[in-house]
Amino acid sequence: MLQLKDLPDAKVLRKFAERYAEVDSDSVIHYLNILRIGTELSDSLDRFLATHGLLQGRWWVLILLMREDDLTTTPSELADKSGVSRATMSGLINGLLRDGLIARQEGDVDRRSYSVKLTEAGQAKLDEVMPDYYSRVKKMMGAIPVQQRDNLLMQLMLIKEQSHVFD
Amino acid sequence: MLQLKDLPDAKVLRKFAERYAEVDSDSVIHYLNILRIGTELSDSLDRFLATHGLLQGRWWVLILLMREDDLTTTPSELADKSGVSRATMSGLINGLLRDGLIARQEGDVDRRSYSVKLTEAGQAKLDEVMPDYYSRVKKMMGAIPVQQRDNLLMQLMLIKEQSHVFD
DNA sequence: TTATTATAGTTAGCTGGCTAACTATGTCAA
DNA sequence: TTGACATAGTTAGCCAGCTAACTATAATAA
Incomplete structure (x- = not known):
């Protein structure tokens, strides 16, 4: 936007x-x-x-999958946790499926649904990206000492909480 | 995103x-x-x-037009000032044209280009929205005193400046 | 004057947001 | 048991971001 x-x-x-x-x-x-x-x-x-040949939305999906002990979850869980609609998540998942970074597993418990699992290629891609990402985030946020950052964040949150005035 | x-x-x-x-x-x-x-x-x-029946990208375009003394500017100026590509601006302009909030004027000076001008309907829409918008922004930002906000912003800018580590 | 380079705007194709409507399935109340 | 309601995922259509390629025009160098 x-x-x-x-x-x-x-x-x-x-x-x-x-x-x-x-x-x-x-x-x-x-x-x-x-x-x-x-x-x-x-x-x-x-x-x-x-x-690294990755698109941001898809990368977040990979990360959410990696959080799981079995590297597996459902499209609706992914949508809820990422904060996008199920329709949007459907598209993101399809992109990752095409790239082979995730794989689809048919649901057993609930026949309306299926699961997606991080593939080895997906994990390898994260292993390639995340060290680089984390060290850069660390360096960038290092521009401000931790305590000041805490304060910064609290103030931003105050503003965010006030954003209901737009409702 | x-x-x-x-x-x-x-x-x-x-x-x-x-x-x-x-x-x-x-x-x-x-x-x-x-x-x-x-x-x-x-x-x-x-x-x-x-x-108010407005989409955010289009609304910014209306605002940029209103800045001009003659309520008129070119697609490339709009693109530069808003920070999007000319291709994107082309689409935004077309939407506003369809809604009659702007009108197209063929270029005189440079035949590669044209101008767009805020219409009376466009100005009326801004007159409807902006008072509401400004009072809400004022209320929201009022969550934090001005001086603290200045500080907050400086810190955010420090982080933004460090974001080149991602390059 | 001519050729090269730059620029303005558009289109195609990809991306990814949304809502509404839909199909299939699950849950719950009567 | 049946009907009403809820949910999971998908599709269509709109929106808006991008790049690359394109056409038309302008500017500049030779």
Whole structure:
């Protein structure tokens, strides 16, 4: 999702404030920056994964599978844990099946469903990517000391909790 | 883009750390939370705009047009300022054209291009949405005092700047 | 003037979000 | 037991992101 790259400067904000009395410039700037930074962090991750021939959505699915002791779970569990719809998960799974990173197992207990299991190729791909990923995350987050990060996160969470005002 | 909803707990992190020595749990948790919160804030905005019958990408385009003194600009300018490709902007513009929120003006100066202008219907839609949007942003960001927000933003920017480690 | 390089916008194809509708199956209440 | 309701997964259609390739045009160098 597009988040504005060219953020409004003082002139633009003034223009909008003249028409819309509700403008609070600081709030707007802070908000738009947070949105934009979120996009850019995600884009960085995209680009990194692309160097390993992986797409982000599919990679999260591999990770969720690896969490399981038997490397196996159902599409609806994957959808719930990732936070996407079952329809979306259906597509992600199909991509991974095509690439041979997961395999399909027909359900026994519930005939409406099936399971997917991380394959050896899938595990190998994670073994290739995750060390690199973790060391980079560590380095990036190292820009700020842990305690400050805790505080940062708490503040972001406060904002997120307030986001119900958009409901 | 999916950002993980079910974030790893201590057990999961331990499992991954046993296999990948590079894991720094705090960094991972902080990072994943930031990504997730970015997604949720954007989703909130999506839902809000939907109540006004608007899609987020298109709405940003309307805003960019409103910035201009003549409410007019070119597709490539819109693409550059929003941070998306020209191909993507082509689609966004077509949607807005269909809805009559913008109108197309053939280019005079450069025959490779054309301009798009915010229509009265487009301005009316913004006039409907923006007061509501601004007051909600103000309320949401009010969860944290301005000075703390400044600090929060500086820290996020530090992280963003470090995100080149993913390159 | 001509050829090369750059640019504006579009299309095709891939990706991945959504909702609504659907089929198949499971659960629960009467 | 039967009907109503719920659930798992898929499909269609819309949305919006990308790249590569394309056409048309503009700018620049020779």
